[in-house]
Amino acid sequence: MSKKRLKVLLIVEQCNPDWASVPLVGYNFFQEINNLVDATLVTHIRNKSALEKHPEYEKTIYLEEGKLAKQYYKIVEKLTATGRINWPMYHALNYPLYEQFNQQVYQKFKGKILNGDYDIVHAITPMMPRYPFKVVSVCQQTPFILGPVNGGIPFPPGFQKTARQEFVQFNFLRAVGRALIPGYAETYQKAHKILAGSQYTLNMLKDLFAIPDQRIDLFYENGISEEFLNQKNILNKDISKINLLFVGRLVPYKCADIVIESIGKLEPEIQSKIRLSIVGDGSEKNNLENRVKELNLGEIVSFAGWVNQQETLDFYRKADIFCFPSIREFGGAVVMEAMACGLPCIVANNGGIGEYVNEETGFKIEPISREYLTQELTSKIKLLVEDDRLRESMSAKAIEKAREFAWENKAIKIVEIYEKMLGEKSVSVST
Incomplete structure (x- = not known):
């Protein structure tokens, strides 16, 4: 008798095979995990044209954005891309757009999560450890895994001139975001498992949120095709x-x-x-x-x-x-x-x-x-x-x-983490 495939809700806001960096990494994770489980992908409407080239991805939910959001996105791109991208400012100004997506995921899937439709909820992108996931609040009975998340690494002390060229003076926005963004701390305090993409980020998150060792693992986000x-x-x-x-x-x-x-x-x-x-x-x-x-x-x-x-x-x-x-x-x-x-x-x-x-x-x-x-x-x-x-x-x-680091091997390890989390859940329920 064949083993039943896990039902997994994959939240991958940036998931695009035609783009570089995080959207491509998000897509590679989704593609390989999808081969091993019964996955439902929820992603942004911006990725639709690229993902529709792959009709085999049947369970894909695209979340729309309004006209105002589209205009705001264009304004943010112009404001932050002046030769070099001011990343701290870009992420801060982009938060309202992400929050719209975050709220839509919550409204659309909270009932299904509470109903037990998924064995696992896994939020993969955004990968920076700065944005919340509201659905964590309804994942009491369904294990919620976050990551890999990576970022926050400081410039070396001997490179302060380079740091200023890269807008380091705006990094205070990270701390402001942690203090003001609703649900940010809750995401890290309630996640059943957090994957950190570097040792620095792992230590930073443990210190910020007093996360015990068993709830956070080192897991590099990049892979090899x-x-x-x-x-x-x-x-x-x-x-x-x-x-x-x-x-x-x-x-x-x-x-x-x-x-x-x-x-x-x-x-x-x-x-x-x-x-x-x-x-x-x-x-x-x-x-x-x-x-x-x-x-x-x-x-x-x-x-x-x-x-x-x-x-x-x-x-x-x-x-x-x-x-x-x-x-x-x-x-x-x-x-x-x-x-x-x-x-x-x-x-x-x-x-x-x-x-x-x-x-x-x-x-x-x-x-x-x-x-x-x-x-x-x-x-x-x-x-x-x-x-x-x-x-x-x-x-x-x-x-x-x-x-x-082959993508297939990374996906196998991710699914092993899913199964371990479900095993731990079964033990805690039975005891």
């Missing part, structure tokens, strides 16, 4: 050079400038052996291009601009070393992708990316100061360029480590 794990022979790879790679938005805290400075500090003999490709676009691109000219690195450093995911995959596969000294990275999906393609990774040890990389798969550098990070990055690049055996060993270990 099969196309990254299925290795293919690379045609046209330049084997006469060691190919370095940076992938990410060209904004101050991602620190592509530090990669360029590090290349500039290498001895001419090492420089002659390498190439650096910078994949991405953003407000710092002109400054970075000018710095390459100043350092006479035009023969070594090239800018690919923004490229789609398939082209990005080609860059990973043609590279040998991944350089990503971003100083404030919550998830850092690009590091997982690089590892999946067999690249030793050199990263800054602050946030999620410092937790993916270990001594077998690359190097993590303490972001003590800009000078120290640059110096150490130069040293690690030199070491990997000169030591073929070390590079090959780290490459093999990186692929092995990345397989742990």
